[in-house]
Amino acid sequence: MVGIVGFGVYVPRYRIKTSDIAELWGEDGEKIGPGLGVFEKSVPGPDEDVATISVEAARNAIKMAKIDPLDIGAVYVGSESHPYAVKPTGTIVAEAVGCSYNMTCADFEFACKAGTAAMQAAMGLVASKMIKIGLAIGSDTAQGRPGDALEYSAAAGGAAYLIGQKNPLATIEETVSFTTDTPDFWRREGEDFPSHGARFTGEPAYFRHVGEGAKLLFAKTKTTVDDYDYFVFHMPNGKFPVAVGKQIGVPKEKLEDSLVVRQIGNTYSGSAMIGLARILDIAKPGSKIFMVAYGSGAGSDAFSITVEDAILESRGMVPTVDDYIQRKTYVNYATYAKYRRKIKALG
């Protein structure tokens, strides 16, 4: 069965506290963290972007999987902050990890679920035996307009998954998607920052699509909440995944371990995929994982995953999600503004 043969993550070292951002804009710093469920967010260094984050995550995944990069037949990078508008990020990643030139490559874009869409595409190619192994990456250096609510959560990070059939660490039994045309969040060509429909991003967008995606997956796999040990939902903030979990009837303790958003913010295309990686870092063989990624615009990709025995041998080889979360240096708003090119005079 098609599964995950290796995975790796990368989170930049810098962090800014959401209370520091709040104080700059005259908001109550004490309230913002608990209110949003985001206490600090990752900030990429001045020389980091989606290509560099993707390469670091992919190198970790390849090291863990102990595969020959020449066996990778497809490289797909999902992001909404690709460094080039035209010119794929995937070619940079493929060259940097040592892939063969005889492979297919493309960049994916579907707001925060581009990475899981890439996983689904790789699954199809592997299942149909067109390729041996597919590399699917979700990675972002998300931007929030200074002073906008998004600025508290828009973070940077990425996760890479190697999809294959031989000796998987976790098998993917099923995946389904729920997609509609819902303009809850967008960025027009040439715009520096995205726009969003404020409260509209909740009910008709996130909650509807994640809820429907979850329903479809339960129906297709003939399972219920009780059949799963862990749940992972896209994390635009700390509140939404907890609220949607409540709606679906997920016990708190089954969701808790995936909530990386509290310490690193919303890594967009990396969000649910890093949450899943954190579960794969700790789950015992036989555990079942239910993941629903969400992308604005809007759609959700739901996955049913079972952890295999092989996962035990893969541990301790590459840094875990927690290793990256704990490796941090705080920066103030001025440094953050400098690194994120919010100071336009610097070019």
Added chain:
Amino acid sequence: MAEQGVASVWRRIKAIYTIQGNMCKTCGSYYFPPRPVCPECRRKGKLELYTFKGLGTIYSYTVVRQAPEDFKRQMPYVIAQVELDEGTRLTAQIVNVDIENVEIGMRVRACFRKIKEFGQGGIIAYGYKFEPTMKVTGHKEKSSPKQKEP
């Protein structure tokens, strides 16, 4: 000016993305950047492409506090001579470290970073920089929530 750098970057992509140099099969010396001939063995040399493991130690370093325009956002930053485990040395920026913590002999590993942008509309050159080696802990075993229930 947008086309600036295209050929010179493209020509070196393999070398600077993966630290690919060469190794002389005759004398066992490693070279980076790759050399056309082995200066030790001359015509008896037999050079083969070699991708370095990317691990090494800081041989010497300096802190840059007056940077060219393109690097101002990163000031102050560390430039070091890194001695790779295979024996050769190269010059690289050290990132993910506070400058006061850098020292000669520090273990470092190669990472992938943006080196330079040729203006806002130009190409982006990527390549190696080095960072302190990262600890790999692995998570502690934890029983799944379902198994905790009676």
